[in-house]
Amino acid sequence: MTETELQTPLGLLTLKRFPVRAADRLRAWDAADELLIKHLHEQQAELKDKKRVLVFDDQFGAITSFMCQMLAASGHPVSIDVITDSLVSQHAISQNVKGNGYGERDVSFIDNTAIPVKPYDLIIYKLPRNHGYFADVMQRLRSNMSDDTHIVGGVMVKYLPMTVLTTLGQIVGETTTSLATKKARLIFSHFDSSLTPTNPYPTTYTIEEIDVDLLNHSNVFSRDSLDIGTRLLLAVMPESDDLLTIVDLACGNGVVGISAAQLNPNADLIFCDESNMAVASAKANVARYFPERNAEFYQTDCLEGIAKNSVDLVLCNPPFHQQNAISEHVGWQMFKESLQCLKSGGEFWVVGNRHLDYHIKLKKLFGNATLVDSSNKFVVIKSVKR
Ligand SMILES: C[S@@+](CC[C@H](N)C(=O)[O-])C[C@H]1O[C@@H](n2cnc3c(N)ncnc32)[C@H](O)[C@@H]1O
Known part of the structure; x- marks a missing residue:
């Protein structure tokens, strides 16, 4: 396998960092992406009816590309909403999704300042470094969550302060983490409709x-x-x-x-x-x-x-x-x-x-x-x- 190939349980993904730079030896995914992919695959049977999917802050498209693989494998139409603030990330996600055989219409980018109210069965995120931004988006996504929404995040342990877990408990609902694997963890939250958090942003x-x-x-x-x-x-x-x-x-x-x-x-x-x-x-x-x-x-x-x-x-x-x-x-x-x-x-x-x-x-x-x-x-x- 080369530095751009990620073996997932459903096949090989080719993932590049964008902008492409000749001397760039960094990969377009990390151990938190790998842990999320493993979890999503292990939960495949339980998630098989969860086809309204949102991916938030997927830097280069590893998670979005894997979700394309997973929806296609379970016979669902591939249709994934993606939130990213960065145009460079948006470009990376589009190019990597396309490079793995999925089309432009399989992925829709959502304006993060005006998230439409739309139910999601599955919300997957990579924890952004800016926790205020994360809290803002997660809070506005409450209108898109229900008791049945599976909410899972991935993060490298060094970027996970305990305060984030407390915040998630206050704005989404009960939150737990997985054990660490290769210095990465998963974060699970269960939507609690009784919470009434207030959002300071903008x-x-x-x-x-x-x-x-x-x-x-x-x-x-x-x-x-x-x-x-x-x-x-x-x-x-x-x-x-x-x-x-x-x-x-x-x-x-x-x-x-x-x-x-x-x-x-x-x-x-x-x-x-x-x-x-x-x-x-x-x-x-x-x-x-x-x-x-x-x-x-x-x-x-x-x-x-x-x-x-x-x-x-x-x-x-x-x-x-x-x-x-x-x-x-x-x-x-x-x-x-x-x-x-x-x-x-x-x-x-x-x-x-x-x-x-x-x-x-x-x-x-x-x-x-x-x-x-x-x-x-x-x-x-x-x-x-x-
Ligand atoms: C140091 S801040 C300056 C912001 C503002 N001008 C100020 O002085 O407060 C740099 C800005 O560059 C933006 N930025 C980063 N990469 C960029 C890119 N490739 N093209 C355009 N803007 C970019 C960031 O989003 C950020 O807003």
């Missing part, structure tokens, strides 16, 4: 620096307070009547683009993020403060879909991880695509941790990199497209 907080209250869905970066890197960027934001198109790249709740909108009244705004909840939050925040302004919102990977040579200014506080793995690739991709999308003379402004040495990468790409401001931890750097 939440709002005030950003005094720019005098706005911003709404945040539960999986948005810095959803409780302003990031200190972002704060440094807000203090030096460019301001000019000549800026006609500004992109807030990796926009989160849209704080950077909203600040740019305040200072640059002639500019049209473009907000991009691969997180559905980020884009939804930015949209709500712009609608509140700039309802008349020309603004576009894209759930997209970096700047995919934005026209080349079309933009005056790109502002960015890049992520330094993708799909839970620390990676500088995504920042580099953002820099390269910004260079392509900028008009000649257009500027790329980035804030980042000092130790990431963004100025070296930017100098290589743009041929110039100017330090605009710095603090003990962060730097704001500007590069101009010549």
